[in-house]
Amino acid sequence: MEEGTNQEEQKDRSKFVRIKKFQFIMLIFSLVLVTAGITVLALTLGGGTEQPIAQRIDSDRQEFNKLFSTYDTLSKEYYKDVDENKLINGAINGMIDSLEDPYSDYMNEEEAKSFHENISSSFEGIGAEIQEQEGRIVIVSPIKGSPAEKAGLQPNDIILSVNGKSLQGMSSTEAVLLIRGKKGSEVELEIQRGENTEPLMVKLTRDTIPLETVYAEMLKDGIAKIQITSFSENTAQELRSAINDMAGKGMKGIIIDVRGNPGGLLDQAEEIASMFVPKGEVIFQVEDRSGEKAVFKSKNDRELDVPVVVLVDKGSASASEILAAAVKESAGIQLVGENTFGKGTVQSAKDFDDKSNFKFTTAKWLTPDGNWIHKTGIKPDVQVVLPQYANLAFISPDKELKLSDSSAEVKTAEQMLEALGFAPGQVDGFFDQQTKKAVQAFQTSKKLEATGVVKGKTTLMLMEGLRNKILSNDTQLKKAQELLNKEITK
Secondary structure (H helix, E strand, O other): OOOOOOOOHHHOOOEEEEEOOOOOOOOOOOOHHHHHHHHHHHOOOOOOOOHHHHHHOOOOOOHHHHHHHHHHHHHHHOOOOHHHHHHHHHHHHHHHHOOOOOEEEEEOHHHHHHHHOOOOOOEEEEEEEEEEOOOHHHHHEEEOOHHHHHHOOOOOOEEEEEEEEEEEOOHHHHHHHHHOOOOOOEEEEEEEOOOOOOOOOOOOOEEEOOOOOOEEEEOOHHEEEEEEEOOOOOOHHHHHHHHHHHHHHOOOOEEEEEEOOOOHHHHHHHHHHHHHHOOOOOEEEEEOOOEEEEEEEEOOOOOOOOOEEEEEOOOOOOHHHHHHHHHHHOOOOOEEEEOOOOOOOOEEEEOOOOOEEOOOOOOOOEEEOOOOOOOOOOOOOOOOOOOOHHHHOOOOOOEOOOOOEEOHHHHHHHHHHHHHOOOOOOOOOOOOHHHHHHHHHHHHHHHOOOOOOOOOHHHHHHHHHHHHHHOOOOOOOHHHHHHHHHOOOO
């Protein structure tokens, strides 16, 4: 949960689905958690000295005796003064943590304030969606054009520490407060990619992350590629405008790209799905704890008369999966790419009077056919993986790689050089003479001093070159174009 989407949920708590974090989180329903509300009220009233709180609670709520007795004892007998608000927050945190649900979380006043800012405006940070998984902070997806994306951070990368402070055991809300910061400031992340790899130190410069969520371009043969990076307040309108713009340029087919899209507002996913799913067909279902199901159907007022393909990958989550499942099962639109993330629950949020907040899972969402994709994701109709070099790790520009060095970073640099057409010799992690010659050849091609050492600008240009190579050899996009061309020429 790093940084943000937005919505009018401040007015009427409209629905939205999200990976657990400050920005694009939950599905808002008008639910009230009475038990927690009573707990907080009782604890808040516990500051009097005339009678212990445990003696002043409703006799019908005896299940809280242990909790209140512990609060009274710590308040009066702990060896030093305690922060009563901290005790209360800890009690609520403990309750929610006991659910062992990464999508349920408590946010204190500071965290909740940051959350509400994130969902109502642009924000400053690194632009990576994060989630807490089994006590670790994991990247769900970097945001398009963000410092995180430019640095090569990828879904499932684990953030071990921020500026030397370990994130072990932290909630995603706590981690976000450490990761975010003013534009232009630097933050150093310790990243682990894969279970058995050595951690890498990644230094990023924070920037303003804009709320623009739809990017359209016309490819050859009249095929429009429209990327949706998140489901924010105006995403559906942005998409309509993009489609109209592409139609004016002779659009014959559309590729909707939700790769790396971590989700967002449910009403936007529902509205966008209605653009592609025939009127009256099911978009998704919501199942509550009693098994009761609410069915949401398309309100399509017009049908696109051009073929469509949707791109997905392991970073497509939550609201992205609702869209993908809807078009696949109710409109027969093909999905191309890799298996999606697998987030099949919906959340609600409740604000307290002191401006703190908690969110909690309230239901499952199901695909039109009644499938629950939680933890399994959606399998694309046509599975296509990106080239192996698209998954290479980040190399810190501060790290110097030179002749006779041997390390995982050297091997990564060799793989990058090889992908870019500069033969480094045997790719084995040892920086030999052949590797040095390859580095010098690369530096010469970029008009850099041919030192044969990988560091600083050489490292940055090496990674930039690789990123451009990935974009120019997007195997998933090429497959989508191929499928659309077949439909267009029928």
